[in-house]
Amino acid sequence: MASFLSLLFFAVVFSVSLFLLRRSRYRRLRLPPGSLGLPFIGETLQLISAYKTENPEPFIDKRMNRYGPIFTTHVFGEPTVFSADPETNRFILLNEGKLFDCSYPGSISNLLGKHSLLLMKGSLHKRMHSLTMSFANSTIIKDHLLVDIDRLIRLNLDSWTDRVLLMEEAKKITFELTMKQLMSADPGEWTESLRKEYVMVIEGFFTLPLTFFSATYRRAIRARTKVAEALTLVVRERRNDDRPRSDMLGALMASGDNFSDEVIVDFMIALLVAGYETTSTIMTLAVKFLTETPLALAQLKEEHDQIRANKGHSEAAVEWCDYKSMAFTQCVVNETLRVANIISGIFRRTMTDINIKGYTIPKGWKVFASFRAVHMNPEHFKDARTFNPWRWQNNSEAANPGILYSPFGGGPRLCPGYELARVVLSVFLHRLITRFSWEPAEEDKLVFFPTTRTQKRYPIIVNRRERGPTRS
Numbered sequence: 001m002a003s004f005l006s007l008l009f010f011a012v013v014f015s016v017s018l019f020l021l022r023r024s025r026y027r028r029l030r031l032p033p034g035s036l037g038l039p040f041i042g043e044t045l046q047l048i049s050a051y052k053t054e055n056p057e058p059f060i061d062k063r064m065n066r067y068g069p070i071f072t073t074h075v076f077g078e079p080t081v082f083s084a085d086p087e088t089n090r091f092i093l094l095n096e097g098k099l100f101d102c103s104y105p106g107s108i109s110n111l112l113g114k115h116s117l118l119l120m121k122g123s124l125h126k127r128m129h130s131l132t133m134s135f136a137n138s139t140i141i142k143d144h145l146l147v148d149i150d151r152l153i154r155l156n157l158d159s160w161t162d163r164v165l166l167m168e169e170a171k172k173i174t175f176e177l178t179m180k181q182l183m184s185a186d187p188g189e190w191t192e193s194l195r196k197e198y199v200m201v202i203e204g205f206f207t208l209p210l211t212f213f214s215a216t217y218r219r220a221i222r223a224r225t226k227v228a229e230a231l232t233l234v235v236r237e238r239r240n241d242d243r244p245r246s247d248m249l250g251a252l253m254a255s256g257d258n259f260s261d262e263v264i265v266d267f268m269i270a271l272l273v274a275g276y277e278t279t280s281t282i283m284t285l286a287v288k289f290l291t292e293t294p295l296a297l298a299q300l301k302e303e304h305d306q307i308r309a310n311k312g313h314s315e316a317a318v319e320w321c322d323y324k325s326m327a328f329t330q331c332v333v334n335e336t337l338r339v340a341n342i343i344s345g346i347f348r349r350t351m352t353d354i355n356i357k358g359y360t361i362p363k364g365w366k367v368f369a370s371f372r373a374v375h376m377n378p379e380h381f382k383d384a385r386t387f388n389p390w391r392w393q394n395n396s397e398a399a400n401p402g403i404l405y406s407p408f409g410g411g412p413r414l415c416p417g418y419e420l421a422r423v424v425l426s427v428f429l430h431r432l433i434t435r436f437s438w439e440p441a442e443e444d445k446l447v448f449f450p451t452t453r454t455q456k457r458y459p460i461i462v463n464r465r466e467r468g469p470t471r472s
Contacts, residue, residue: 032081032359034063034072042074048206060084060373069373070357076105076208080347080366081359084373086380086403088356092348092369093411097122102413103349103366106209107217111201111224112273113266117416125412128267131255132416135181135248141423142320144246145181149424150318152176152187153431163441166287166458170280170428171195177424178275182248182268183234194230195276197223201269202277224269231265278342279421283428284458286336289387291440291460296332296389303328304433318427329426331392336425337407339387341372346409371406380404438462 037043047059060082063071069085083089092100102121112118117128134140141149156173172187175195179185204220238249248271252264259267290297307322345368354361361367378384381391381404408415415421432438441459 030358030360032070032072032361033067034081036072036074036079040077042077042079044075044077044208047073047075060370064373070359076107076366078366079362080368081361082368082370082373084370084377085357086374089345089369089371089374089406090403090410091356092367093346093406093409093413096348096412099351099354100348100367101351102347104347105206107207107220108205110209111204111220112270113228113262115263115266116270117267118270127255127257129412129416131251132248132271135251136417136420138419141420145420146320146323146423146427147317148180149177149427150431152180153424153428155187157431157435160436160462162462164438164460164462166460167280167284170283171199171276173428174280174283174424175272175276178272180247181275182271183238184245184247184249185234190230194227197227197230198272198276199223201227202273227269228265231268232261235261235264274415275417275420279417279424281342282336282340282421283425285340286332286425286429287432287438287460288440288458289336289339290332291438293387293389296387299328300332300429301433304430307430308434318430322430323423323426326426326430328389328393329429330422331389332429333422333425334392334405335387335389338375338381338405339385341375341407343407343409343415344372345370346413371409374404374406435465436462437465 035043037046063073063082064084070081070083070088072079072081074080083092096102102119102125104118109119117125117132120128136145153173156169156176160169172192172195175198176187176191179187179191179194185191200219200223202220204214204217204224207214207217207220209217235249238245238253244250244254249264249268252259252267290300303326307325308316311322348367348369350361350363350365350367352363374380376384408418408421438460441461
């Protein structure tokens with residue numbers, strides 16, 4: 001017992017000494033102002049608690065008001081510099097692989113897998129990013145994906161009753177679309193079972209990556225194992241099937257890189273998370289913002305009713321020319337992406353000491369480029385926290401979009417599905433508006449920034465604007 005206490009004492013002394021030595025070095029550098037918070041824990045609990053409320057802005061707002069747009073904190077076990085400065089954010093994005101390395105909290109890294117596109121680096125990331133882009137560019141969407149997008153959205157809307165949990169329905173749509181694109185899988189019991197496991201995986205993203213302390217993280221790890229096992233079976237079956245498939249899995253197997261099952265499975269898990277989680281949240285929030293902005297909803301209805309009238313009947317498929325004619329819809333999409341900020345920012349790690357804006361960020365530190373803080377800053381967007389799609393007409397507030405507006409990131413890690421997400425949201429709004437009217441159910445609501453605890457919310461009461469369902 002005495003020896004155990006001695007070891008524990010020396011471990012504590014060593015850890016505290018190391019902590020103090022690091023702080024001494026940091027004081028000699030001109031670090032961005034801020035606070036590292038408590039030893040080891042830092043300010044992680046404040047960050048997590050902020051994002052489980054209706055308004056997560058105060059974590060950044062409070063520190064920006066005190067320290068300025070670049071400040072130091074300590075989250076997820078590491079000292080981290082937060083940037084709410086658009087020029088600094090652009091500098092971080094454009095120096096990927098030169099001055100900054102991709103790095104995310106352990107919970108996200110462990111659940112996505114080391115071979116996910118989010119964590120790949122160097123030439124492998126470049127090849128896989130290019131491959132992903134080739135399956136989500138405008139030509140592919142126009143010639144191949146649009147028909148599936150329209151069909152799956154209509155089929156899901158056919159099943160709606162008079163009361164709908166919108167977030168849940170949006171998740172079904174985006175998951176089915178992503179499964180179709182990745183592995184040509186049609187909706188069924190298997191895809192729905194897999195989707196339920198995905199929900200638990202995503203719940204573990206913003207938890208401490210310690211199975212002993214976090215029941216949510218334990219459940220997420222178990223769910224991730226089940227998802228990986230299910231996808232591994234699909235990969236092995238496809239290896240024994242000589243039929244060519246025009247999907248992402250087929251492209252991976254035909255690439256000539258001889259990717260292992262593990263690499264392919266990690267890659268697909270991350271793409272499923274990206275396609276499933278972000279787009280469904282954007283769809284839900286677009287409806288919420290429109291419901292709260294009647295003038296915008298009325299103008300959007302006019303645009304889509306005109307498209308349907310031009311086509312002659314409601315069952316006509318949405319075509320590429322219809323999408324390109326949705327001028328006000330694109331203003332709504334832009335503003336939803338700006339206000340919702342589903343990709344709130346990106347984590348990177350410094351590869352060397354970085355001198356920027358008069359500060360030094362030490363080698364090995366994390367940085368977080370916050371797109372959200374830029375989008376919600378009234379210095380950059382007038383009445384920034386108000387949903388106003390008209391601000392995008394004639395690009396009146398998009399004079400420098402590469403710096404001020406970056407809902408899909410930028411640089412070599414620009415989200416490869418940015419155009420696909422815009423098309424899915426536009427087609428969804430077209431079908432929803434031309435088929436239904438709706439109002440929020442009074443007994444529940446969606447918080448401003450949905451978290452894993454609220455994603456099944458925002459029920460709406462719907463009424464059909466047309467007689468009978470449309471079927472492909």
